[in-house]
Amino acid sequence: MTAALLDGKAFAGKLRGRIAARVAEMAAQGIVPGLAVVLVGEDPASQVYVRSKARQTVECGMRSFEHRLPAETSEAALLGLIARLNADPQVHGILVQLPLPAHLDADLVINAIAPEKDVDGFHISNAGKLATGQRAMVPCTPLGCLMMLRDHLGDLSGKSAVVVGRSNIVGKPMAQLLLRESCTVTVAHSRTADLADTCRRADILVAAVGRPQMIPGAWVKPGATVIDVGINRIPPPGTGEGKTRLVGDVDFASAVEVAGAITPVPGGVGPMTIACLLANTLTACARIHDLPDPADLTA
Template sequence: MTDPSAPQMTAPVSHPEQDGRGQDGRGQIIDGKAFARNLTATIAREVEIFHDRHGITPGLAVVLVGNDPASEVYVRNKALQTHRTGMLSFMHMLPESTSQAQLLNLIDRLNRDPEIHGILVQLPLPKHIDATLVTNAIDPRKDVDGLGEVNAGRLSLGLEGIVPCTPLGCLLLLRHELGSLRGLDALVIGASNLVGKPMAQLLLNEGCTVSIAHIDTRDTPALARRADILVVATGHRGLVRGDWIKPGATVIDVGITRIPTEGGKTRLVGDVAFDEARHVAARITPVPGGVGPMTIACLLRNTLTAARLCAGD
């Protein structure tokens, strides 16, 4: 099962209020793109070693139901990155009219296919398909998204398991920037099953004191001002303002929203008001170029982990 501690990038143990800010008084930008590039290169080397040892090439199957252009681009990028690490990629592009029974039959075939070590069903699914049922139909050993009940349960119990890609990427960035997280106060804003809940559990397992804020939380800014670590995953652009942030905190912005700009173009923004926050935080992820690249890198890492499970490593 996935151990979030490996592979790790070397980093000194530091206190979030003692360093991190530049000479201009602004917080350092956490370069998720560079970290993901290094992590992917490490995975490619490990894939080669794994193949030499076992004669097995890890294989990832990605299933997309429907014709959403953004999802199609995202899925094809996953396939490209999979090939670059020396793994096999299997794409299943299904029409919107695909029935739940047809999708479950495909998953059953992938579960039994020895060439497939990881299965990812791209979310969201069409409304006529039960996403929870589909997710739990994936063999837990091949559940590289880490969203099935078995892997979610193992995470909640502090046991080794396949961890959801985005929270795992956030954790690796935090470890790289801060070293040990033990004893730090952390706030996760957003309580989704995809990011918020597993992120909180990972931080708890690291020894943090963890709070979760959601739509019914009465005074989220007050909670945020106490947090050494602030992870924001709500989908509401610019929700977190600079005066919400504790001076010297580390801010991980998971949110991503595309907004129009002058000239008919668009740009991506996060859940945190970046310019305001950078004047207060010691470290902060940008959007884009922060958490996003880590998600795909961790998907590849989880696929290698799944292949190792199959080989008995």
């Protein structure tokens, strides 16, 4: 058996099309969603992400505001910028690109963002609301994963789901979203006793542990749906030198022969993250202007 590939790139393209149509409707009413992205320092990967976010924001008809600050920027200066963005009526979503330089307290910075503009869904208020089943801004990567799962499987109720990884960015919110769907959820991690057996019980296996190819096909239940969140750069086989390649947390070559469906890396979860960021910005704008939630975008 060869697994079906869950094409995140195509799915994200369709989602951006729906977002653009809704943005055009809002613009006709004189309301244009605006996303502000703050980048501190010159991390190469972060610069690539920021450029891609800005480009897709504009392509969807939204306003894009970029703030690039030097690595030595003080905490007070960064918090001052966030305060100004919180107060700016043209800005409906604020994203501070992580990781931040070591001298900056990421938790302090994230929690300085107005919760209603926290389109990353990382603010402690949004995390608490998600955990308690209240309306919240949902972190983009888990939201994208959930959308692909619903699209492929339909009703998730009663399914056994295993999330490998316990980060605040992916693992924990992913588990909360799956609980909302009435899955039976296990959160596992690198120290889980007999991790292989835990994974093999999963109808839905979400790998978000940050270790390249950690989960082999032998750990996958036949027919399971595998969502690989990992993005890891490794050297080519053999010499260990030369151009790196991207792999996930799952060993794709072996897992694709066992799973019922699987996300590739690249081209799976990654494109959905930015598309869901734009969806969250649209949602934030609608809420700030007391308009109905565009809930159908992410249903």
